Amino acid sequence: MAASAPSSSGNEPDPNSTNLRPPGSRFLQKNNNLEEKISSFKERSSKDLLDNSDRDSRFRRTETDFSNLFARDLLPAKNGEEPTMQFLLEVVDILTNYVRKTFDRSTKVLDFHHPHQLLEGMEGFNLELSDQPESLEQILVDCRDTLKYGVRTGHPRFFNQLSTGLDIIGLSGEWLTSTANTNMFTYEIAPVFVLMEQLTLKKMREIIGWPDGEGDGIFSPGGAISNMYSVMIARYKFFPEVKTKGMTAAPRLVLFTSEHSHYSIKKASAALGFGTENLILLSTDERGRVIPADLEAKVIDAKARGCVPMFVNATAGSTVYGAFDPIHEIADICEKYNMWLHVDGAWGGGLLMSRKHRHKLCGVERANSVTWNPHKMMGVPLQCSAILVRERGVLSGCNSMCAGYLFQPDKQYDVSYDTGDKAIQCGRHVDIFKFWLMWKAKGTIGFEQHIDKCLDLSHYLYTKIKGRKGYQMVFDGEPQHTNVCFWYLPPGIRDMPDGQEKREKLHKVAPKIKALMMESGTTMVGYQPQGDKVNFFRMVISNPAATRSDIDFLTDEIERLGQDL
């Protein structure tokens, strides 16, 4: 192969890359004062750089013409700085406009289209990839359309998921993280982020209540992976030989979790080689909380069958009911039978930040490991999930493989800060910065206020609909978390006698209302069946933008859309 010059085609910017745009041009439809100012600014800065003396023209409505610019004209291209800055500012214009509208209740939550509609291509929006580059103008249109046909998860009336809201500090943190574009595996290339992770994990362990915040932990790509870690490290703690010899080196191990727990525990038992049949589901009371006596009975039964009970997951904030398992009573049983206690606080862990509500996780300090997702109740942007471990050493013992090309022992700094070998990942996204920055900006008390407010709102909803005509609660009593589970019974069903026919009709109500909601785009809330209970709504509140008026809006909307069903 002969040495050839690096391809430089396209590295020279088009000399016509900035020019005047004819008035009324289709591309940028300015629709408010601030946008006008931004574009006016951009035109000015662009003009100033080109012709610093042309001060009089600086307010002419002109913009960089992106129709003649391509990705190859941006940095690192020669003279790429100016188009790069103009392009990034244009993107920011689109994004800040989206942010403003997200918080504007006159904007829809979504503009629903079916898959086939988006695949056929909306006006000017074509998802297909091609061999040839598109102009930067088209790229900006694509950015705008991607947001247009998406779902505003930060909208004050988006209640569909456990992760909602759009935190401005967290968003800034994510923007910075992507700009830094580095990797958590070594201190060498992520010195600040590695230290932030260590300090933040320690703070979280202190809040859990482990002495001096001692222990270990890591941020993982989500609660399911964090829960998977807990099962892995429990196995390593009791049967370290499985790491080298495989599951056949261990006796038949069984795991326990609530029938209401998150399905990731089941996924982990399948993936890690335990088998889902060796995950034993625990009965719950009517509120969805594990019955400790059932755990003990099943432990005894498993031992009688020759199995080795190894791991118990206690859920702190179940996905549907928001139930908190009684950790102290479960911990007693774990100690008695020498089992690992994991607390899945992916959803409920945030309540540890609230002096008023943290008692719901009473006993969490007795857990061997805890999953806690700041990207749920604490409003941190996705993804941000931590697995915290009480005992030091077991996480790295479980996962380390000492890859020489990454974790050289002869570096010039203290290599105990190279934490990558603790992970099941190699490269690992920087999830810490946005969270650290939010904590700095809000303080612990800011998180507490947010959590207390969300729980106050769910109390408001519960109080409002409990006993209200047409509503029926799925379980009695004040919810423990922000989950409020209820049926809405349209007038035509309300007075039917209880029985199969009513159940069948009621089962179809929530999906129908949800479909109408999505088509009108006004609000979003989840529904599902659970056990023998037909489809019901699960309202959850984690959105800092939500107010009582949004709760009122939701119930009005359910009644409006469900009226004639």
Add this chain to the structure above:
Amino acid sequence: MAASAPSSSGNEPDPNSTNLRPPGSRFLQKNNNLEEKISSFKERSSKDLLDNSDRDSRFRRTETDFSNLFARDLLPAKNGEEPTMQFLLEVVDILTNYVRKTFDRSTKVLDFHHPHQLLEGMEGFNLELSDQPESLEQILVDCRDTLKYGVRTGHPRFFNQLSTGLDIIGLSGEWLTSTANTNMFTYEIAPVFVLMEQLTLKKMREIIGWPDGEGDGIFSPGGAISNMYSVMIARYKFFPEVKTKGMTAAPRLVLFTSEHSHYSIKKASAALGFGTENLILLSTDERGRVIPADLEAKVIDAKARGCVPMFVNATAGSTVYGAFDPIHEIADICEKYNMWLHVDGAWGGGLLMSRKHRHKLCGVERANSVTWNPHKMMGVPLQCSAILVRERGVLSGCNSMCAGYLFQPDKQYDVSYDTGDKAIQCGRHVDIFKFWLMWKAKGTIGFEQHIDKCLDLSHYLYTKIKGRKGYQMVFDGEPQHTNVCFWYLPPGIRDMPDGQEKREKLHKVAPKIKALMMESGTTMVGYQPQGDKVNFFRMVISNPAATRSDIDFLTDEIERLGQDL
């Protein structure tokens, strides 16, 4: 619990939130023309909103005073829009400044500090978290300092990792992704992103060479997880009962991979319950490529020992040598012995985009699964990794648990687009958009040009140092990928007779030069030992900003710093 009003303290903005800043104020030290214009713009837009008639004052150098503003003053706070926009623009100012400097060769790659130095707190930069909120001014300082003490992975002279560079389109895509802040598990809340993922995965499968791009796949949080998927689905394909009954339901399974392969295969064999001893390492030739005859011999041997050979990983682009295993010959053996063939193209997969270099993956179309990380050779920002599977159904068969609260069958749209149950994750970050956007912006040919350019550059380096005084190649012949592995021998070592003493001295050279490099902050390149070979440099080129002059700079720097060792 009584219904109480949501905490509204702090939701009212401070009436003094925008004011004039005294000249010479410490906080914002403007250092270039563009920055001045941005701040001038911001002041203007702010002033205009406050007082639209005050046109004469619009160029006064004033800014929003963030020292009296807090996170609670931003959206969704009442009147939060204006401070939110000002704050985001201030963040963008910091980020665009960082972007510009990243591409400026007069800027250092890093400003190295030891962990204890950063932990003790640099001037004004304190990593500790506190109970009380910090002002937005401090938050902006923290953003600036975080970047200041980090590593510029996009710098033209950063060669330390397989993922380097800062693609402006990809960066814009990440900014948009974080603003959209949604989750890949259902079409319901990520309609556009779900479709983009499907179309992009199909395109990747077409490029691999699977008929009509048929098959399946998913984006995962990184190559290690993608490789883990491949082992899981291979096991499910051959022994589906392991999902429910665990590893004890299967015979003793063995896996094969090159001794040069990535350590994630070993991590997967430990995590999934195979045990690392049941991962059999294959011998390689002097270039680091698997010797197919060794594979067959070890398969026969394993069978003779009563084991069941199940899975072979062929590496396409090994981490250190950049070696490509001979896929066709390995595929023949896999077919003969009915084993799953996985190709780990995390690093080398990108070469499929180049007509000139894709022959190095010849036979990849015979693989059952392929890992391909666009965040490595294709320059997509972290994280972006795909696991691609030839047979439809096995990925979802392996992982689905049918969680009722997410994957309701009675939705109004075609629920086959709810792809979340295929994943081992529940929530899943949107990794597709930046990649899709880059593909749109560059076209297939843009990726091809980038890859050809990087390989041309590594050829330039190879040609330059091969036979040059003081350099010794780790293996003979032109490298297959951009990995160029070499020792630098300082003058004092060059003429020593071969032997243990020389080896010991040489082993210490690369770490010393690397430490000096990091302390001077001029460039970064990796080193490691491999097998019986003492520490050597591994140069890799994936950075689109790198040029021949940067390669020259690197060798000059190695010689300068290594001169007196």
